[in-house]
Amino acid sequence: MRKLFLVILAFPLLCSCAQPRVVDEVNMSQSIGYDILKNDNIEGMFVIPIFQQDMMGEYQILSGTSTTTSDVQAVVSKKADKPVLLGQTRIILFSEKMVREIGMTELTDYLYREPQLGNRVILAIVEGKVKNVINSKPPNKNVNIGIFLSGLINQQIKTGNGPDTNLHLFLGNALESGGDSYLPLFKLINNEVSVSGAALFHENKMVSKVPTDDMFIFKTLVQHHRKGIYKFKLKDKQESDIVVESIRSGSSYEVSGSERNPSITIKIKIKGQIKESMRSENLTNRKMIKKIEKEMEADLTKQANRLMKDFQEKSLDPIGLKEKYHAKNKKLTYEH
Amino acid sequence: MNQAGVNEKYKVSPFYVFFLVHSMQTGVGILSFQRVLAKTTGTDGWISILLAGLIVHIMIWVIYKIFSIVPGDIVSANNQAFGKWIGNFFSLLFILYFLILGMTVMISYINVIHVWMFDEVPSWAFALVFLILIYYINTGGFRTITGIAFLCSILTYWLLFVLFYALKYSEFTNLLPVFHHTLSDIWKGTRSTSLTMLGFEMIVMYYPFIKDAKSSQKYAHGGALTTTLITLFVYLVSLVFYSQKQLQLTIWPTLTLTSIVELPFIQRFEYIDVSWWAIVIIPNMTIALWAASRGFKRLFSVQQKYPLWGMSIIILLTNIFVFDIDSLYILRKIVNPYGALFIALYLPLLLVVIYIKKMRKRL
Numbered sequence: 266m267r268k269l270f271l272v273i274l275a276f277p278l279l280c281s282c283a284q285p286r287v288v289d290e291v292n293m294s295q296s297i298g299y300d301i302l303k304n305d306n307i308e309g310m311f312v313i314p315i316f317q318q319d320m321m322g323e324y325q326i327l328s329g330t331s332t333t334t335s336d337v338q339a340v341v342s343k344k345a346d347k348p349v350l351l352g353q354t355r356i357i358l359f360s361e362k363m364v365r366e367i368g369m370t371e372l373t374d375y376l377y378r379e380p381q382l383g384n385r386v387i388l389a390i391v392e393g394k395v396k397n398v399i400n401s402k403p404p405n406k407n408v409n410i411g412i413f414l415s416g417l418i419n420q421q422i423k424t425g426n427g428p429d430t431n432l433h434l435f436l437g438n439a440l441e442s443g444g445d446s447y448l449p450l451f452k453l454i455n456n457e458v459s460v461s462g463a464a465l466f467h468e469n470k471m472v473s474k475v476p477t478d479d480m481f482i483f484k485t486l487v488q489h490h491r492k493g494i495y496k497f498k499l500k501d502k503q504e505s506d507i508v509v510e511s512i513r514s515g516s517s518y519e520v521s522g523s524e525r526n527p528s529i530t531i532k533i534k535i536k537g538q539i540k541e542s543m544r545s546e547n548l549t550n551r552k553m554i555k556k557i558e559k560e561m562e563a564d565l566t567k568q569a570n571r572l573m574k575d576f577q578e579k580s581l582d583p584i585g586l587k588e589k590y591h592a593k594n595k596k597l598t599y600e601h
Numbered sequence: 602m603n604q605a606g607v608n609e610k611y612k613v614s615p616f617y618v619f620f621l622v623h624s625m626q627t628g629v630g631i632l633s634f635q636r637v638l639a640k641t642t643g644t645d646g647w648i649s650i651l652l653a654g655l656i657v658h659i660m661i662w663v664i665y666k667i668f669s670i671v672p673g674d675i676v677s678a679n680n681q682a683f684g685k686w687i688g689n690f691f692s693l694l695f696i697l698y699f700l701i702l703g704m705t706v707m708i709s710y711i712n713v714i715h716v717w718m719f720d721e722v723p724s725w726a727f728a729l730v731f732l733i734l735i736y737y738i739n740t741g742g743f744r745t746i747t748g749i750a751f752l753c754s755i756l757t758y759w760l761l762f763v764l765f766y767a768l769k770y771s772e773f774t775n776l777l778p779v780f781h782h783t784l785s786d787i788w789k790g791t792r793s794t795s796l797t798m799l800g801f802e803m804i805v806m807y808y809p810f811i812k813d814a815k816s817s818q819k820y821a822h823g824g825a826l827t828t829t830l831i832t833l834f835v836y837l838v839s840l841v842f843y844s845q846k847q848l849q850l851t852i853w854p855t856l857t858l859t860s861i862v863e864l865p866f867i868q869r870f871e872y873i874d875v876s877w878w879a880i881v882i883i884p885n886m887t888i889a890l891w892a893a894s895r896g897f898k899r900l901f902s903v904q905q906k907y908p909l910w911g912m913s914i915i916i917l918l919t920n921i922f923v924f925d926i927d928s929l930y931i932l933r934k935i936v937n938p939y940g941a942l943f944i945a946l947y948l949p950l951l952l953v954v955i956y957i958k959k960m961r962k963r964l
Contacts (some may be wrong), residue, residue: 269737272733276730284721352869353868377850380716380717380718383860383861383863383868383869383871384857384860384861385860385861385863429770431770431861433770433861434770436847437772437843437844437847438844440844440846440847440850441844441845441846442846585772585774588772588774588775588844589774591777591778592774592775592776592777592778593777593778594778595778595780595781
């Protein structure tokens with residue numbers, strides 16, 4: 266028994282085997298941005314909060330260039346007083362130019378493999394230079410730009426027109442044959458960062474985008490959603506704007522089993538409330554509501570058709586119609 | 602002759618066989634079986650799992666049949682069937698198999714810790730801690746081991762509910778289409794799940810330690826059924842959570858799946874999962890090493906602690922001198938086709954031989 270006690274006493278010696286990572290002694294990156302330079306090198310930027318009293322929201326940006334995304338971290342660490350670690354990264358930004366040139370699976374390979382990073386990391390694309398977005402100041406002084414951007418995306422997912430997105434969901438779609446997927450887009454407008462739609466991917470490269478105005482219908486096609494704002498114009502003399510807030514919306518897909526005429530019927534169901542109608546007429550009038558309903562239906566169908574036509578022309582499938590069709594018709598195989 | 606006889610005070614209730622079987626089956630296999638299964642069978646993987654579960658049930662029935670004819674453990678059954686020398690040879694094979702199974706579990710888990718948490722800690726440090734713990738549990742005797750198996754099953758049950766969290770990010774059309782793989786694909790899938798299903802065969806060592814052993818058969822079946830259902834559930838959740846290609850890329854789908862969980866007080870849940878998994882692993886290693894050393898004791902009439910020391914040293918040396926990934930590949934190879942095949946072929950053969958001998962005696 267005494268022997269055993271001695272052995273147990275020796276256990277604390279094993280504790281020093283692992284390297285501790287104390288918050289104060291590392292540079293904890295909360296956001297990463299990648300830009301592609303003219304000579305095909307990659308510039309990486311790490312947003313790192315500074316923890317000091319009375320310095321809420323203070324942060325530093327470390328940047329470095331290298332030929333690969335993972336090596337940037339080492340390059341940056343060479344210039345910093347503490348090692349840069351990724352454990353707390355919430356959002357990773359890529360420039361549009363970069364994802365049009367380099368495949369997403371190549372870029373995310375390291376991110377997915379790295380156990381320090383969770384699966385919930387948000388990926389986003391920046392129209393223009395990532396550097397400008399990362400260097401812009403968030404309107405809220407108490408948070409750094411990384412937290413601000415991830416908060417922005419999350420808030421849009423919950424209450425806006427942004428579809429669910431994170432590393433896991435993106436890769437799930439992107440790794441399928443064809444690799445059709447989507448990511449949120451950012452744009453710097455008058456020195457303010459704002460969401461500007463969705464970037465669409467095919468064969469791992471960004472090929473197109475969905476503008477902000479189409480995001481409501483895009484989200485409805487992709488998933489069920491609760492909140493979300495839809496604005497359209499009534500087609501009468503006054504051409505007044507109607508704003509509808511969705512309460513519960515979503516789409517269902519009916520796949521026909523026949524091999525000769527493969528077809529998918531998409532049914533969109535929207536339960537919403539009228540937030541605003543720029544009109545003096547009383548909304549208690551049932552006729553008026555019927556009219557708004559009808560016009561909204563026509564407008565949405567038009568928009569959805571336009572969107573689908575656009576996807577078809579570019580042979581894109583961000584909605585995952587392929588999988589939905591294959592689920593019902595197992596004989597069908599993918600054509601690359 | 603009745604060396605296998607065990608003093609009544611060392612025996613456990615038949616009810617605990619449920620936990621002994623179940624906790625031995627669930628281990629490192631369940632962390633990573635989805636990957637190979639998805640490669641071969643994809644959406645039809647659940648058929649493979651059910652098939653594997655069925656085979657396990659048949660094997661359990663075979664084991665209980667053997668011991669209803671020859672009471673005792675595998676060593677006495679071997680001797681009875683094949684005589685002293687050949688019987689002892691097969692008993693040695695069993696001991697070797699138990700040792701390798703225990704080693705595989707430990708090295709697999711150390712590998713997981715290396716990749717997910719502490720890449721810089723040498724593997725022998727983990728092995729040392731585990732081995733001392735296993736030795737300590739083993740000195741308590743079989744009743745203590747049963748207690749540990751029971752405790753560990755209970756303590757880890759909540760991990761199942763973590764899976765529900767993943768359903769939020771799932772796509773249910775991934776389950777379709779069904780029945781579009783050939784039978785040989787499904788059979789290949791069944792073979793790939795064997796590391797998740799193995800472990801029930803430890804009954805052949807601890808059978809004499811069960812009070813009123815015959816009545817424990819239903820609990821053994823219950824334990825195996827629970828394992829099958831849990832495996833099935835984990836696979837279905839993984840299918841809806843990952844897309845096919847993604848699942849084939851992920852080495853530990855069950856762990857990666859938990860990294861989607863975010864709680865207000867903890868951001869990275871997978872670290873809890875990886876750490877907590879040690880509790881799942883402990884009965885695995887303990888029962889396997891206990892069975893191996895017990896077999897040694899029965900064969901050579903030595904005190905059980907000496908073979909236990911020897912085996913611990915072998916495992917420790919493996920961890921020091923062979924880089925753990927290399928040894929892991931070899932061990933998995935041994936366990937997966939050969940070990941599983943050995944169990945699946947040898948036990949029915951043993952039953953047949955014993956049955957024929959019994960009939961002859963009557964004549």
